[in-house]
Amino acid sequence: MSPPSSSSGSSVLIVGSMAFDDLDLPTGPARNVVGGSATYASIAASFYAPVRIVAVVGDDFPNETLELLGARDVDCAGVERAKGKTFRWAGRYAQNLASRETLDTQLNVFADFRPKLPSHYGDSRIVLLGNIHPALQLEVLEKTKSPKLTIADTMNFWISGERPALLDVLAKVDVLVVNDEEIRQLSGDHNLRRAAAAVMKMGPKRLVVKRGDAGAMLFDEHGIFFSPAYPLENEVDPTGAGDTFAGAIAGYLARAERIDANTFRQALMIGAAAASYCVEGVGTTELVRVSRDHLSGRLRDLYALLDVDRA
Amino acid sequence: MSPPSSSSGSSVLIVGSMAFDDLDLPTGPARNVVGGSATYASIAASFYAPVRIVAVVGDDFPNETLELLGARDVDCAGVERAKGKTFRWAGRYAQNLASRETLDTQLNVFADFRPKLPSHYGDSRIVLLGNIHPALQLEVLEKTKSPKLTIADTMNFWISGERPALLDVLAKVDVLVVNDEEIRQLSGDHNLRRAAAAVMKMGPKRLVVKRGDAGAMLFDEHGIFFSPAYPLENEVDPTGAGDTFAGAIAGYLARAERIDANTFRQALMIGAAAASYCVEGVGTTELVRVSRDHLSGRLRDLYALLDVDRA
Numbered sequence: 001m002s003p004p005s006s007s008s009g010s011s012v013l014i015v016g017s018m019a020f021d022d023l024d025l026p027t028g029p030a031r032n033v034v035g036g037s038a039t040y041a042s043i044a045a046s047f048y049a050p051v052r053i054v055a056v057v058g059d060d061f062p063n064e065t066l067e068l069l070g071a072r073d074v075d076c077a078g079v080e081r082a083k084g085k086t087f088r089w090a091g092r093y094a095q096n097l098a099s100r101e102t103l104d105t106q107l108n109v110f111a112d113f114r115p116k117l118p119s120h121y122g123d124s125r126i127v128l129l130g131n132i133h134p135a136l137q138l139e140v141l142e143k144t145k146s147p148k149l150t151i152a153d154t155m156n157f158w159i160s161g162e163r164p165a166l167l168d169v170l171a172k173v174d175v176l177v178v179n180d181e182e183i184r185q186l187s188g189d190h191n192l193r194r195a196a197a198a199v200m201k202m203g204p205k206r207l208v209v210k211r212g213d214a215g216a217m218l219f220d221e222h223g224i225f226f227s228p229a230y231p232l233e234n235e236v237d238p239t240g241a242g243d244t245f246a247g248a249i250a251g252y253l254a255r256a257e258r259i260d261a262n263t264f265r266q267a268l269m270i271g272a273a274a275a276s277y278c279v280e281g282v283g284t285t286e287l288v289r290v291s292r293d294h295l296s297g298r299l300r301d302l303y304a305l306l307d308v309d310r311a
Numbered sequence: 312m313s314p315p316s317s318s319s320g321s322s323v324l325i326v327g328s329m330a331f332d333d334l335d336l337p338t339g340p341a342r343n344v345v346g347g348s349a350t351y352a353s354i355a356a357s358f359y360a361p362v363r364i365v366a367v368v369g370d371d372f373p374n375e376t377l378e379l380l381g382a383r384d385v386d387c388a389g390v391e392r393a394k395g396k397t398f399r400w401a402g403r404y405a406q407n408l409a410s411r412e413t414l415d416t417q418l419n420v421f422a423d424f425r426p427k428l429p430s431h432y433g434d435s436r437i438v439l440l441g442n443i444h445p446a447l448q449l450e451v452l453e454k455t456k457s458p459k460l461t462i463a464d465t466m467n468f469w470i471s472g473e474r475p476a477l478l479d480v481l482a483k484v485d486v487l488v489v490n491d492e493e494i495r496q497l498s499g500d501h502n503l504r505r506a507a508a509a510v511m512k513m514g515p516k517r518l519v520v521k522r523g524d525a526g527a528m529l530f531d532e533h534g535i536f537f538s539p540a541y542p543l544e545n546e547v548d549p550t551g552a553g554d555t556f557a558g559a560i561a562g563y564l565a566r567a568e569r570i571d572a573n574t575f576r577q578a579l580m581i582g583a584a585a586a587s588y589c590v591e592g593v594g595t596t597e598l599v600r601v602s603r604d605h606l607s608g609r610l611r612d613l614y615a616l617l618d619v620d621r622a
Contacts, residue, residue, distance in 0.1 A: 095501070224615075262619060305537040
């Protein structure tokens with residue numbers, strides 16, 4: 001029997017965007033940066049498990065990126081190449097990287113995207129529904145057979161504009177990954193603990209709340225876990241950090257023998273380690289450069305942040 | 312030999328304000344609330360060690376508060392009762408309690424305050440310099456013999472307005488407790504890790520950075536520790552939470568047999584437990600109501616937030 005990491009039954013299916021980003025960073029402008037939620041998430045997941053992407057790109061999207069993904073055991077059979085331009089996002093970050101504003105969004109080929117799943121994707125163990133229209137997330141869910149675990153990401157835009165479809169997604173997924181502002185918006189409650197309880201009543205049995213450099217919180221029936229963010233000395237570009245976090249979690253869980261409360265807590269630590277590398281470079285530059293050993297080293301440093309012998 | 316908790320050699324000396332606060336809270340207005348950094352910090356410290364306060368109050372300050380403190384083994388011999396009104400602060404909190412604005416500050420008897428230390432205060436094991444003018448913090452430091460450990464708090468007002476005096480304090484204390492905005496202001500660096508390194512070069516060997524409901528970070532030669540805040544379901548009034556946090560840390564360290572890296576990490580957890588009770592009531596109402604057993608229970612809940620078996 002082959003080890004879990006190479007069997008198809010331990011794969012992660014990721015649907016999301018593949019994009020060009022134009023970034024105004026404190027370190028200067030960066031144009032035509034290859035990004036998108038599926039790109040970041042699949043690179044992160046591929047540290048731990050085989051990945052299958054469902055996405056759409058235009059005829060301007062570089063083959064090199066797809067080849068790079070392929071070399072990382074990311075199956076791009078579900079990446080549709082459509083006539084036209086790839087999805088493009090432009091944003092400007094504050095000097096301290098703590099906030100950003102969207103300058104421009106061009107849907108391009110993403111406007112008419114309908115996810116198509118190659119038949120061999122059907123047995124994926126984990127399904128990660130990246131941040132796209134909830135109706136598309138639902139379509140993907142319906143096309144997967146019986147994943148062990150489904151994880152959804154979303155954003156303020158869908159929470160305010162597509163609430164009924166989003167509630168349909170929430171009723172069907174196991175895990176929701178959102179940031180603190182999104183969970184407040186979704187629940188209508190500013191208190192994170194009450195907000196988490198309200199959102200878990202909408203469906204997901206587990207909830208991951210991202211809080212940027214303050215770390216993340218996992219809510220489930222076993223209680224709350226508080227995972228730290230790695231305190232970086234040089235933050236360069238937070239774009240994709242949330243997708244990287246979710247992708248690494250999905251990859252780690254795909255590989256796990258058992259998905260229990262502790263596995264999930266470990267997965268958040270793994271996610272934080274991967275996300276920290278994402279932030280250290282423009283786009284995916286650092287993320288694709290680091291090795292699994294690097295990641296393990298940073299994970300040790302992250303665990304050290306929680307080291308205390310109880311009195 | 313008497314146990315450490317009752318010997319004078321395990322006492323905490325706390326200098327700071329005693330005040331009336333007028334609070335506009337989301338739950339409604341609260342007037343003439345007894346507060347001040349020394350009040351909150353001494354109540355918190357008294358869970359673990361005998362406390363001595365140095366402060367000033369006016370002739371309007373309630374005897375009941377001093378009696379309540381006395382009953383908690385808080386020595387008020389160093390609380391000067393001056394002619395005039397007690398220091399008064401008025402503030403309004405945002406609906407989500409995440410920010411506040413100062414509406415009014417009346418120094419009153421605090422304007423001419425010069426700290427006077429009763430002679431029996433001299434042997435205090437820990438000195439906590441609450442958030443007052445750094446020149447007064449220096450005076451207190453000079454009047455203490457050889458405390459095992461000195462801890463200072465400060466605020467944006469002194470960082471911008473009294474920098475030379477504050478730098479004198481920093482050169483002489485072992486530990487600085489500040490919030491994230493204050494350390495950024497003090498160092499001129501928005502990155503917390505670099506900011507911490509810069510501030511530790513100013514003197515303190517240890518640095519505690521408070522981040523509200525995101526928890527706190529301890530920086531020292533052993534690395535970084537990330538302590539969570541207790542996720543409350545009902546936050547009522549954050550006034551004094553930072554002073555409570557610092558006070559509980561000081562009290563716990565006063566009682567500790569050895570003050571090492573791990574003791575300090577434990578102290579942050581203790582501080583977070585005490586601070587969470589502070590936030591659950593208006594002013595000190597919850598803090599004076601809870602028992603040491605309550606505190607131990609919450610501490611267990613806080614440790615559970617960090618529970619993860621490493622892969």
